[in-house]
Amino acid sequence: MALRVEGLSVRFEGTAVVDDVDLGLAAGSVLAVLGPSGCGKSTLLRTIAGLERPAAGRVLLEGRDLARVPTHRRGFALMFQDGQLFEHLDVAGNVGYPLRLRRRGRQERRRRVAELLDLVGLGGYDARLPTTLSGGERQRVALARALAVEPRLLLLDEPLSALDRGLRERLAADLHDILRAAGVTAVLVTHDQEEAFAVADTMAVMREGRLVQQGSLADVWAHPVDGWTARFLGYAEVLDGDRARTFRRLVAPDASWEAVALRRSALRLDPRGSLEATVEEARLTPELVRLRLDVDGLGVLPGVASPAAVVRAGERVRVSLDPARTAPLPGPA
Amino acid sequence: MARHRHAVATALLAALPLAALALFFVYPVAGMVGRGFVPDGRFEPGAVLEVLARPRVHRVLWFTLWSAAAGTLLSLVLGLPTAYALHRLRFPGRDLLRAVVVVPFVLPTVVVGVAFRQLIAPSGPLGGLGLDGSAVAIVAALAFFNVSVVVRTVGTFWESMDPRREEAAAALGATPWQVLRTVTLPALRPGIVSAASVVFLFCSTAFGVVLTMGGLRYANVETEIYLLTTQELDLTAAAALSVLQLLVVTGLLVLAARVRRSPPAARTARLLPRPRWTHAPVLLWTALTLVLLLAPLASLVAASLRRGEDWGLENYRALATTGADNALLVPVTEALVTSLEVALVAASLALLLGTVVAYLVSRPGGGRPRQLLDGVFMLPLGVSAVTVGFGFLVTLDRPPLDLRSSSLLVPVAQAMVALPLVVRTVAPVLRSVDDRQRQAAASLGAGPLRVLATVDVPAAWRALLAAAGFGFAVSLGEFGATSFLARDDDPTLPVVIYRLIGRPGAENFGMAMAASVVLAATTTAVMLAVQRLRGGSVGVL
Ligand SMILES: Nc1ncnc2c1ncn2[C@@H]1O[C@H](COP(=O)(O)OP(=O)(O)OP(=O)(O)O)[C@@H](O)[C@H]1O
Ligand SMILES: [Mg+2]
Numbered sequence: 092m093a094l095r096v097e098g099l100s101v102r103f104e105g106t107a108v109v110d111d112v113d114l115g116l117a118a119g120s121v122l123a124v125l126g127p128s129g130c131g132k133s134t135l136l137r138t139i140a141g142l143e144r145p146a147a148g149r150v151l152l153e154g155r156d157l158a159r160v161p162t163h164r165r166g167f168a169l170m171f172q173d174g175q176l177f178e179h180l181d182v183a184g185n186v187g188y189p190l191r192l193r194r195r196g197r198q199e200r201r202r203r204v205a206e207l208l209d210l211v212g213l214g215g216y217d218a219r220l221p222t223t224l225s226g227g228e229r230q231r232v233a234l235a236r237a238l239a240v241e242p243r244l245l246l247l248d249e250p251l252s253a254l255d256r257g258l259r260e261r262l263a264a265d266l267h268d269i270l271r272a273a274g275v276t277a278v279l280v281t282h283d284q285e286e287a288f289a290v291a292d293t294m295a296v297m298r299e300g301r302l303v304q305q306g307s308l309a310d311v312w313a314h315p316v317d318g319w320t321a322r323f324l325g326y327a328e329v330l331d332g333d334r335a336r337t338f339r340r341l342v343a344p345d346a347s348w349e350a351v352a353l354r355r356s357a358l359r360l361d362p363r364g365s366l367e368a369t370v371e372e373a374r375l376t377p378e379l380v381r382l383r384l385d386v387d388g389l390g391v392l393p394g395v396a397s398p399a400a401v402v403r404a405g406e407r408v409r410v411s412l413d414p415a416r417t418a419p420l421p422g423p424a
Numbered sequence: 425m426a427r428h429r430h431a432v433a434t435a436l437l438a439a440l441p442l443a444a445l446a447l448f449f450v451y452p453v454a455g456m457v458g459r460g461f462v463p464d465g466r467f468e469p470g471a472v473l474e475v476l477a478r479p480r481v482h483r484v485l486w487f488t489l490w491s492a493a494a495g496t497l498l499s500l501v502l503g504l505p506t507a508y509a510l511h512r513l514r515f516p517g518r519d520l521l522r523a524v525v526v527v528p529f530v531l532p533t534v535v536v537g538v539a540f541r542q543l544i545a546p547s548g549p550l551g552g553l554g555l556d557g558s559a560v561a562i563v564a565a566l567a568f569f570n571v572s573v574v575v576r577t578v579g580t581f582w583e584s585m586d587p588r589r590e591e592a593a594a595a596l597g598a599t600p601w602q603v604l605r606t607v608t609l610p611a612l613r614p615g616i617v618s619a620a621s622v623v624f625l626f627c628s629t630a631f632g633v634v635l636t637m638g639g640l641r642y643a644n645v646e647t648e649i650y651l652l653t654t655q656e657l658d659l660t661a662a663a664a665l666s667v668l669q670l671l672v673v674t675g676l677l678v679l680a681a682r683v684r685r686s687p688p689a690a691r692t693a694r695l696l697p698r699p700r701w702t703h704a705p706v707l708l709w710t711a712l713t714l715v716l717l718l719a720p721l722a723s724l725v726a727a728s729l730r731r732g733e734d735w736g737l738e739n740y741r742a743l744a745t746t747g748a749d750n751a752l753l754v755p756v757t758e759a760l761v762t763s764l765e766v767a768l769v770a771a772s773l774a775l776l777l778g779t780v781v782a783y784l785v786s787r788p789g790g791g792r793p794r795q796l797l798d799g800v801f802m803l804p805l806g807v808s809a810v811t812v813g814f815g816f817l818v819t820l821d822r823p824p825l826d827l828r829s830s831s832l833l834v835p836v837a838q839a840m841v842a843l844p845l846v847v848r849t850v851a852p853v854l855r856s857v858d859d860r861q862r863q864a865a866a867s868l869g870a871g872p873l874r875v876l877a878t879v880d881v882p883a884a885w886r887a888l889l890a891a892a893g894f895g896f897a898v899s900l901g902e903f904g905a906t907s908f909l910a911r912d913d914d915p916t917l918p919v920v921i922y923r924l925i926g927r928p929g930a931e932n933f934g935m936a937m938a939a940s941v942v943l944a945a946t947t948t949a950v951m952l953a954v955q956r957l958r959g960g961s962v963g964v965l
Contacts, residue, residue: 103695140595162594163603169595175588179610188606189596233592240597 093118093276094139094244099148101131101138108134110300111148116278116293121270123287124280126297127323132280135297136246139278140169152243165244168237172249174229176221182208182232183217189240207235210269227258234266238273245270245277251286263289284324288312296320317422321352326418327393328353337388341366342412348419357416358384358394360402364411368394373402384410438784438797441777445801449840452815453666453807459818460663468660475664481648484665488644491559491634492627495566499623500616502567502713503574509710511579512587513703514696521714522575523952527944528717529572530894530951532901533632534918535940538925539720540565541637542727542937549723557639565633568717570623577622581615600702621680625673629808631904632918636925645669646904650810654908666811673806681799721944728937732930739938747924748931753913756920756939763900763917763943766835770902771895773839778846778891783880785847786854798851805844809904812837817908834916837905842895849894853887854880893954897947917943 096114100107108131116122126132137143139150141162150157157165168189176185183204190200208214211231221229230250237245250266251259267290270277281287287294288308295305304316315321318329330338331350338351358366360382368384371391375381380402382394394410396402461472475481510522528536542548544555555561585608593607594600609616631646638647645665652662699707731738743756752759778801785798804812816837820826857880865875903918910919917939924936 137591140591142591142594162591163597163599165595166597167595169592171588171592175586175592177589177593177607177610179613188593189598192597192602192606236596246595 092116093153095151097149099138100146101134101143102146107300109138112302114295116276118276119274120293121277121279121291123291123294124278124297125284125287125294126282128282130297131300132297133248136248136278136280140167140246141165166242167244167246168242169246170233170237170250172252174233176229176232178221182219185232186235186239188236193240203239207239211235226254227262230262242275245275247277247279249281252283266290313418315352315418315420317420318350321418321420326352327355334390342414346419350420352418352420354416355393356395357413358392358410360396360400360408361411362409364409366410366412368408368410370402370404370406370408372404437780441781444777448836449804452819453811455819456811456815457663457666460660463660471660472664475661484643484645484648487642488628491563491566491644492624494563495570495627496620496624498563498567499570499574500620503571504578505706505709506713507575507579507582509706510575511583512696513699515699524714525572525575526951527948528568530897530947531944532903532918532947534636534903534921535944536565536569537633537636538921538936538940539724543720543723557641559642562634562637562642565637566627566630568720570626571713571717573623574619577619578612578615581612585611618680621676625676631810646808646810649808653814666808670807677802677806724937725941728941731934739934742931742935743938747935748929751924751927751932752920756935759915759917759920760942762914766916767896767899769835770838770842770899771892773835774842774846774895775892778843779850779888781847782850782854786851801847802844804840809841812840813905813908834906834909837909838899838902841902841905842898845898846891846895849891850884850887853884857883890954893950897950900947
């Protein structure tokens, strides 16, 4: 493990904003800490960076406790949502900043800056001032600056949140590739599950200061620990009680779980399907038709149909169920 | 059509303050300068040039420059760490300390001069240092005044600076010192330059302090103009210096306007950190600065409570009298009442005119005419108050405008001095109102007056009150112009104080101390009230 966080708690004015958090991260991997606004993600990241003092717990890098190491000696790099470029320096000045701190020669600096700007797709932007850059370009510069001295750990605080959707998706893919190409170990915090999925290998879900789940992307996605986590990850519906038991009889009569989460596409319009339902509402979206279905025996549930299908509210239809798009929950809903 | 009507309305509105400025500022100043250039009805520019070649004038210019530069430097050295402590850290009592720092700036210059002299006089607490009448003392007094300008100007910049930029640098490996040098100071530069230029301006045009402390040895341009007009009656030389000062100061103002940038809008209010032990040096420096700011005041209060070897309220009781050997024509209490009345009128005038100007210059669009208007009303900052006062005396004493015996003479002059500060206080607030709010109100059916009442006034009423208070405080302490215009039988408090310290006798000296304390307390009370109301910042601060 390159980075270990053990029992970390941070308090502001008496309240625990980060509460007994344990984390582990292998060298070269990217961890996404996912949680809603205000859950303490940024505080966790800042504490790892040494900008906040923990009330309890330790941060270890390669087994060494960092408690007495000030931020600037940790050899990390921190990148914020809005980049925090130095407005008085041009792009090359910003990217070269950590190199200058380390007294690298002018030649080397110039070479490395060019290399980094190429890496983030901004070759030739050296002399531009930050104020003349677009949001996406600013973030790329910030990323290049953070990567300049091969940080032992890269900390990213919602690096893409300030960007519009299309740009965010593109830059998330780029970020994924750039991080892999640079081979850095990184922690990314975000409230956007798509960003987490696009960039990270492993994921930790945070709620009100506590980590509720941690694991590989696929694992967390397939097996959310409870209803809250499932909803937060983008599951459309969580069933419990009688509805869950009815549902269990349909998909896994031998299992014993008491709650289940369904993705929107778990129920699909299908003439050969095994369930019958009444369409309550049908809404066309660019990729599919979103349905609200009153399923016999199960009640109102979301579903989908292909855009080619013609469905109207009030119609009786048959639907099929895809168990792979459901997730039984070990805990309560 | 509507556009046309709008333009006419704007022009009419602008006419009022412009007429006032022309009549009560440009005309008197031109009259005073004209007298110097055209003695005995003949235009003699040669005489003016000859003045500039005098060795004494060179000495005065040199002293003005270096004392202002040293005062600015000292203000920065004391003020920058204090700005950090008071605007980037959070600790109990911080708000009170912020208020304390502002107090010296609003103190009447005469009071500051008196307080310093008291502190360093051979008999005073620091008498052993032998600073009495020295240039060091003058520089220290200049800095005493202006530390607050640095703390406030730079402090607001510092406060609105996103700390994450510095954190990003620290995470990239910058030591605290490197962060300061490569990130913090460059980001603060506009604030520092702006503070330094304003402080330099104030230091180089300081009047009361230099007059009370400089004695016969040190004079700056401002006090020299005063001496030339009142003692030596050399109007040509006074006019030459006035014009020179006007040119230099206008240049400085233009420069300051270039670099002045309002601090970036504050980001999401984050809680500031509490001090850690690493902040100890900054906190110590701040404490030292505060002690330096409070020492003269404490010593002033102490002196006001002492007569000879005895302690008591004797000096305060004496304020109801005319002093030893009838040093004054009226009791000090009466002068206080006069001061308050005058200040009330002056503040009202300055507020009325200043608000109109602020309203006009803060309209979006308008381009050059607006900028010009803005600049024109800053002029009183650049002209020696002494010139204004003397100008009043020589131009407004005969038809078409004979105000010699009018009780409005003093308040009008003071209003002119306070005008730029009022504009500076109100305009930024009006300017910060997003024009789309006005458009939204208009689209919902609000007429122009309704927009004004529902959008601008709610945004600006605090600033208006602050400006009124600020104008009041400035007028209370105004000495440069008033010293010419106040009649002996109806003086204001600063004039009385100056007269008292010029008279012999422990009783008169004690009275001057007590009167200074009263004046300082009054101004401070007004400013603290303003401080409570203040939305943004006050005036040039
Ligand atoms: N310096 C501070 N002093 C006091 N409370 C703080 C401080 N910093 C953060 N908090 C509080 O701690 C909680 C967690 O804040 P944090 O910034 O870590 O949340 P976050 O998960 O990053 O949220 P977001 O997604 O909105 O950025 C919030 O309730 C916040 O108000
Ligand atoms: Mg955050």
